[in-house]
Amino acid sequence: MGFSGVDSLNGDRVERRLRTAPDELTPDEARSVAATLLADGAFSEPYCEWLPTWYELALIAPVRYCDWRLRRVAGAVADRASVTATAPRFSRPADVRIDGAPALSRASGFRERFLLADSLLHLEWFVHVAAADGIDVPADLIARTREESLSYYGGDRDHLSPDVRRFQRHLFADDRWVRRVDEAYDLDSALFGLWERLLRDERRRLDES
Numbered sequence: 001m002g003f004s005g006v007d008s009l010n011g012d013r014v015e016r017r018l019r020t021a022p023d024e025l026t027p028d029e030a031r032s033v034a035a036t037l038l039a040d041g042a043f044s045e046p047y048c049e050w051l052p053t054w055y056e057l058a059l060i061a062p063v064r065y066c067d068w069r070l071r072r073v074a075g076a077v078a079d080r081a082s083v084t085a086t087a088p089r090f091s092r093p094a095d096v097r098i099d100g101a102p103a104l105s106r107a108s109g110f111r112e113r114f115l116l117a118d119s120l121l122h123l124e125w126f127v128h129v130a131a132a133d134g135i136d137v138p139a140d141l142i143a144r145t146r147e148e149s150l151s152y153y154g155g156d157r158d159h160l161s162p163d164v165r166r167f168q169r170h171l172f173a174d175d176r177w178v179r180r181v182d183e184a185y186d187l188d189s190a191l192f193g194l195w196e197r198l199l200r201d202e203r204r205r206l207d208e209s
Contacts, residue, residue, distance in 0.1 A: 001167060008134035023080060028134070030081030034074040035132030038087035039125050041070030046090040050103075050117035052110060088128035090121050099155035107154045114198055119149040122171045141167065160206075169206040175199035 014029045025033065044063040048056040071087075078085050096103040107116045123145055130137050141163065148164045151157035160168065175196045182192040 001170065003130070003135050003137055005133070005135040018077075022077065025077065025081055027081045027083045030077050031083045031085050032129075032133045034078040034083070034085035036129050037070045037074035037077070038085055039128050041067035041074070042087040042090060043121060043125055046092050047117050047121055049092050050121075051113050055110070085132065088124055090124050096120070096150065098150045099157075101155070103150075103154060111198060112153070114195075115202055116150070116153040118172065118174075118199070118202075119153045119168060120146065122174065123149065123168075126171060165206055169203055172199050172203040172206065175203060 009029060009032055014025070014033065017024050017029065018033060045060065045067065048059055048063060074085060093103040098106070103116075104113065107113045123142070127137055127142055144161065145164045145167050148157060148160050149168060152160050178192055178196040178199065181187075182189055182196070
């Protein structure tokens with residue numbers, strides 16, 4: 001997307017240090033890692049609220065456990081480098097109205113709710129993590145992406161403007177992360193497979209439109 005500050009941290013070096021020598025993380029690197037872990041941990045519970053009740057009830061216990069674990073690791077990383085990091089507050093359906101209506105009034109199926117939630121919460125995740133990494137995401141683009149995406153995935157809008165479409169195409173690229181996690185832990189998870197398929201199909205659709 002051409003955001004300024006994308007080279008402020010060397011991602012490969014941060015990953016190597018985190019794996020082999022976490023004590024050698026610089027304060028900026030530690031802040032980035034801790035902020036990302038906290039955002040990852042806080043992401044899933046609000047996400048569940050956007051999806052059907054059966055999904056939320058099935059996942060709420062493991063989601064909260066993962067959040068607890070990630071907060072512990074993030075705290076250790078931050079304390080070691082004497083930095084502070086916070087978790088973002090993700091939007092929940094009760095917080096949002098789309099084109100004047102309740103957030104979920106026009107998104108009834110699982111796929112529709114999944115894509116609506118991802119278009120909003122992944123944007124909020126990225127903005128939080130980008131700020132911790134020193135990446136400057138234009139406020140106007142953030143505001144337009146939020147407004148257009150909500151209306152497109154859960155309201156009246158029938159298209160996204162070109163730069164918002166491009167931004168969302170990058171955000172939906174999380175299908176690759178889902179696949180790597182599934183493979184790294186040898187999960188062979190049907191749920192991970194569903195997430196990957198929905199994200200991949202939407203990313204490709206945005207790319208082709």
